[in-house]
Amino acid sequence: MPKTASKAPAKPASKTAPKPVAAKATAKGDHVFLIDGSSYIFRAYHALPPLNRKSDGLQVNAVLGFCNMLWKLLRDMPEDNRPTHLAIVFDKSEITFRNKLYPDYKAHRPPAPDDLIPQFALIREAVRAFELPCLEQVGFEADDLIATYARLASERGATTTIVSSDKDLMQLVNDKVVMYDTMKDRRIGRDEVIEKFGVPPEKVVEVQALAGDSTDNVPGVPGIGIKTAAQLIIEYGDLDQLLFRAGEIKQPKRREALLENAEKARISRQLVLLDDKVDLEVPLDDLAVNEPDSRRLIAFLKAMEFTTLTRRVADYAQIDPANVDADPGNKSGASVFSPLPPSDVTPAPGDAPASAAAPLPKAKPTGARDDKNSSRKGTPATLAEARGEAIRKIGFDRKAYQAIGSLDQLNAFIARVPDTGYVAIEAMSESIDPMQGELAGLALALAPNVACYVPLGHRQAGGGAGLFDAGLAPGQIKTAEALAALRPLLESVGIQKVGFDVKFTSVMLAQHGITLRNIDDAQLMSYALDAGRGSHALEALAERWFGHAVVNYGGLVGSGKGKLTFDQVTIDKASEYAAESADVILRLWRVLKPRLVAERMTTVYETLERPLVSVLARMERRGISIDRQVLSRLSGDFAQTAARVEAEIQEIAGEPVNVGSPKQIGDIIFGKMGLPGGSKTKTGAWSTTAQVLDELAEQGHEFPKKILEWRQVSKLKSTYTDALPTYVNPQTHRVHTTYALAATTTGRLSSNEPNLQNIPVRTEDGRKIRRAFIATPGHKLVSADYSQIELRLLAEIADVPVLRQAFRDGLDIHAMTASEMFGVPIKDMPSEVRRRAKAINFGIIYGISAFGLANQLGIAREEASAYIKKYFERFPGIRAYMDETKDFCRRNGYVTTLFGRKCYYPDIKASNASVRAFNERAAINARLQGTAADIIRRAMIRVEDALTEKKLSAQMLLQVHDELIFEVPDDEVAATLPVVQKVMQDAPFPAVILSLPLQVDARAANNWDEAH
Template sequence: MAFGKGHHLSLIDGSAFIFRAFHALPPLTRKSDGLPVGAVSGFVNMLWKLVEENKGPDAPTHVAVVFDKGSHTFRNDLYDQYKANRDEMPEDLRPQIPLTREATRAFNIACLEQEGFEADDIIATLACRAREAGGRVTIISSDKDLMQLVGDGVEMFDAMKNVRIGREGVEAKFGVGPERVVDVQALAGDSVDNIPGAPGIGVKTAALLINEYGDLETLLERAEEIKQPKRRQTLIENADQIRLSKRLVTLDSDMELDYGLDSLEVQEPVAEDLLGFLTEMEFRTITRRVAEALGAEVPVIEAPEAEQGEDAGDEAEEVPFDASAYEIIRDADALAGWIAEARARGWVAVDTETTGLNEMTADLVGVSLSVEPGEAAYLPLTHRAATSDDLFGSDELAEGQLALDEALDLLKPLLADPSVMKIGQNMKYDAKIFARYGVAVTPIDDTMLMSYAMHAGLHGHGMDQLSERYLGHHPIEIKTLLGTGKGQITFDRVPIDEAAKYAAEDADVTLRLWKAFKPRLHRARVTTVYETLERPLVPVLAEMEMAGIKVDKGTLSRMSNAFAQKMAALEDEIQELAGEKFNVGSPAQVGDILFEKMGLPGGKKGKTGKYSTPADVLEDLATEHDLPARVLDWRQLQKLKSTYTDALQDHINPDTGRVHTSYSIAGANTGRLASTDPNLQNIPVRTEEGRRIREAFVATDGHRLVSLDYSQIELRILAHIAGIDALKQAFAEGQDIHAATASEMFGVPLDQMTPDVRRQAKAINFGVIYGISGWGLARNLRIPRDEAQGFIDRYFERFPGIRAYMDDTVARAKETGYVETLFGRRINTPEINAKGPTAGFAKRAAINAPIQGTAADIIRRAMIRMPDAIAKLPATMLLQVHDELLFEVEEGAVDDLIGAARAVMEEASLPAVKLDVPLVVDAGQGANWAEAH
């Protein structure tokens, strides 16, 4: 039957699949002869996934995998520099290329390539012919060069992200429809393929020009009309180069092919051929899956005799998960055997099981170890004996457990052995648990932090999520052991046999993730980030968290009472303004007063039919009315009281008398640390009440708290990154930057500056870093929106480099899918090309991330160097709050500490990055945190 209406052609960009597989997966060699097969394995798995998922009414009727053949094409004849700057193919990928063709044929799928043409040209020719014949086409690729083909029945599908790309997706990427993509590409050029384009014109500007003039030829013919001199000159001088660029990016959709669409009809795989190829490659897992799906017998893949400890690079998933195979270590001899295994390999995955999530109070219940995929064991230590008649369970230890002290004595030398890598998932937790039992854990690798270094912004980094995503395995859920709600038990009450399956699996998963992630760090170009900013921070934070900070419970109690009195006074004031009594703590009643009784604008009812009064609504109204402003003040006090002065009292550790926060290294995409249980980073400092909470954080007798705080670090980084000469000069001269900005914007001499004008400039300075809008600034300053927008417009007029930085950053994020800090931290921006409200948020996040991320990297570098710098001083680093470090130091050593810590902080970017502006650190000291800050 001839290809036509009702038929669906699926064209797979084979070259893209190969390179994606090669760079995304760990190296894998065939065990029998050491042949590299990692890319082939990834390619086969992706192809099988497509075959399995393409079922049902929308399944393709015709399919082909299309490859590049050779590196010389007609484009090299047009332009000898085409793709000239591409790296040589990696040596271990070269032998895998022909194997991917074999794999395609083994799947009984058409395998297409043609000398002198790129895969994209073949795809273009077939797609256009299928479209003309009345059929549908899906191009399985994310390659931007193929987007010129989209429309009228042709769409693209990004198999990695599971996203379909239609006309809207192309417009989001290029700012024009598919029919004008080549015009934009011709102007913007492409550094990857070495397409020259028009110097200085990026995708965004190119799209603006094409949309204004209609097409490239019209633009070039009318280039004299362009108002911007530099742009006009570029187009006139480079017209021939731009036209050449268009020929290079335009796909050949009319190739001569010696086959037709009908020859691409879908064929079922022949079990013998496909299983024969997979067996030859020695892919155990996929061979088993395919055999089961095809109803064939699973071939036996013999493991060579010489295979002993040499498979560190193997796919972690090659060994199936089997919870029944895990060992329970019940005596010293068995534990000694596992310790010997770890020493022989030089690595061991370690995980602890405890009675709770708080590392400062939880008790150790057991330890898991894994040395190879599938080889894991659980060492139970303090499980309780089962009992039927005791509501609370027995306190007697269950039988068959090694004594806690004996086990730790055996483990201690291994966990501190510098020649054995200890691998963990969120290793800071386990290290703190061990530290409380007098056991040091070093050196460490952390799979959570490896994932964070590679995948920040793409997904979470918890073990279960990583296991499902990268190992295809859903781990046993803890709630199946502990239960939920009131009937929940602690881990020491779980029977050992059941506990072992769960606990040993955690170590097994962690080891497999390590084997998958470790080789990928250098391919993702984040090895330096992981090794200098992530891994060395773990022991530093663990020490800080265990030190804790003293909090005066009496001070907190008095503040709670004072806040309660202030809230009562505000309630009276609010009710007087409203003219009636109502519950100020009820958002719905506040809404009725504002929108029903007072008739104010902006009221919206939720699904329940009641008014919503979130902070942004009240902030808008507060610019013109007192009542919503007072409600905001009341809510602020309520939050301070409930979140801090009341709750902090419960966080004081009864054994230490101190509060021990926990820092999450992978908590924010930008590299900023997050603080939890309790969160000490969100204590408000702009209000007097918020600042007073810091009075409760005190130094012990004979000591002082010392605060060192980077002065305006993000503005300094902005001045450096965006190249703002006026800001650089102001910082270099030590001027008051907010006053200097106000002087630039409003034309007010520095000696005539008023606090109010300076305050406005300060709000804009900091607001711009976060992509603030006119609405946002209006809320901050409680001024009308038009006035606030005028301030922002004037700011960009005075500092045009900032707008240019913002536009360039967003354009780069759209092009690459990520932004980077000055230290190479990659922050992925998957939503940057989205439509709707998320687009604005994604753009603001992309603009801010390199600035905030660089600041975060700098203070991380300072913290990592700090222990050595203050080692000989009677001082301890206690807290990090954004740009501030807080220390506790003996009274006589305050000046020495300030000198040493300030030097580390001000030079923290060196030698990796030399900033154009100086880093300045403000220091303060006092009996409490409020005095010190």
């Protein structure tokens, strides 16, 4: 029989810990406490030695530490700082949207200690025993929930205290949000954040994006730490401006690091930026607090056998603990407080509730009026919404997916395709390089949950390739037989093949002699509709549109030394992953295709996206030749230069020096030589970053100058002359880059593995590297390049008569601008005056500030401001264009190119001034850069047919922004040049009639540098 509870009165509210009560609307003057539960757990675990519950030996040190910390926090809160709302926030699982953006995110984190894992559920029960809200949501980290609650509280005028010392949360600090470190009893406000990061809270994300985080495996930019990152962000204003102007940075090592790792920095920013717009399952108002049920808490503590803490709580509440029974649920390991099981195990993919999905954009035709007519039944918009709603209601059933292991099964599936007229297809490989990867299998889908995987090249566990496929796992069709059965379907023009980044599948099948015809690409549909509104990765779209978490690829193949390639994954697991991918692709296609019509984006997709897939696939397969001997000689030259510079370094130092040792270099510079400006790192060594050395070199010190020279030439050698030969395909003996169509907001293509759009051209050494890209014997490389296309488009779109006339007259546009601004005759104009005008011309396109122009030209900010003011006075149409573009984007959330492409900038109305300013600059530039990107896309789509019509055999090999590179037989060069030039110049027609002619410079040579 339970003992009789004490009748003693409860303590006054002012002296008891809070508990949740009925929802109370959060308002000005309220104080919200958000406790980072995950941080508390690990601090508690490491703070106490192993402690076992006597009754059953269960390890409970983390539970005790957590309860002690929580009790101390609640008990010691001063009267004037007590919360009106409070919650403890946990990570629901390790898999979030960040893992889908970057599979290696947190991949290096070790698993939780074995003796801690059983304590997770008990800690959650402890929170419930304290009668505090225990918050967690699938797909989000605790930090994202904290960010969202803090934002909501601030918007209502309340203040927030985040109980944590986690540096990732410091980005949230503002005049209404502070952090509190309980271990150090330290308040973290704006000043403390600046002390930690060197920048205010609103810039923390940008510093972290550059510096990275080895704990969470956020890549950042190699070689850039917190201090340097802060200096760069302060100097350039924001990350995007820094990356855009990275080529201007004087320090070679830092410049190359930023140029080569710009995309890593952008991804890192997305990884560290907290999501403060989570669709919360528990409203902020539900976190209102009051006094707890002390007897309930004592019952839990007695069950855990925490004698000392039980006595403290009982004394505080004036309750005799002998009159309270231990909670039987927690004595047996089950909970009597909550009907829901604890959630410490990673949820199965697909278990995410629909409510966790991101809000779905409403399909609405561009320019449609919000009146009765726009909602009339049967319109494209309502049909698109109906289609989307119907598909979203169909759940995912992985058990319905089929692994096909025989020709009979495959033929039976193929026989069903004509009934639908379409099939989703996805090629699976062990490599991201479709030119060298082996075909592991093909996934196919006909309808939701009607999908299969045809494994072709999966290996037995521990098995190699072996003779006669001895290493293959059983239950697979021979690749040749499967492709023979599939060929009529894949090459049929009457059956629609739906893919996702279908170019990869197209290139892989082409390696087997199959031409994939009549294709659609769900990723490119998403890109045409929503460029700039979110990720276009399959995982992200599945979650956004269907609230569905697909099988995680990282979890499938693992990480570290034990990481598998896809052909090593067991067939059952591979089939589940691949078939689900095909299923998602088909569903996305059915949702997005009607939106193209409803939102009047069909022309963009059909003329700028879909036709380019096959063009790029052919370009990727062609590749380009490189002269290994040229690269080898350059490597030798660079090695000799490095050796010579190293000898000079030794001589200046007067002692043997390991030039690659920052510690030795620092000791010589700041110790032996006593040069000024030295500072030490956390390890106690002198800092010898590129910025430190560059500043010393500018002061005339020879030793740091030589160190910089050595580092620069060593970087060219390792990154380019040594690395490029490793990309040569052993079968074709050429280098094959991979192009991404859905990579930028503006429609520009990107090049990867290797990135051939980023080969340095500004230095003589850099141009030498381009000389290694050569034509095959009997051929020439032709480079055809749009001349100043974005300035021409500025003159066109902004309607600037003076600029238009200058282009029509073929004048030097920069000299003309200088003449207009500074009153200097064009003839015999000083080069410095022209250089300043050129900087302004191009800077205006990218929204350059007076600060930026001053840095670029090395002049005072006041002088730079006067230049910009005068420029706008002389060319008023440009200011009007910029203001009009910003206003349009603020109203609509996007800007359009001349060809109808929408470039979304949803943060153009952000409260953060830096974010807002960046989006304004990006929107202004997007109309120009996006239109230029559309023009060269149109040229690429047309040029092959034009060459064929003239019976010319030139082949397009590369696209580098405004430049196309062809390989042309020697005897066809003269005939090819005018054809290519005409196609590129006429590319806008007939969709857009430009009043200004486009100029295309085309040259032929034996290598890329000479042709450019």
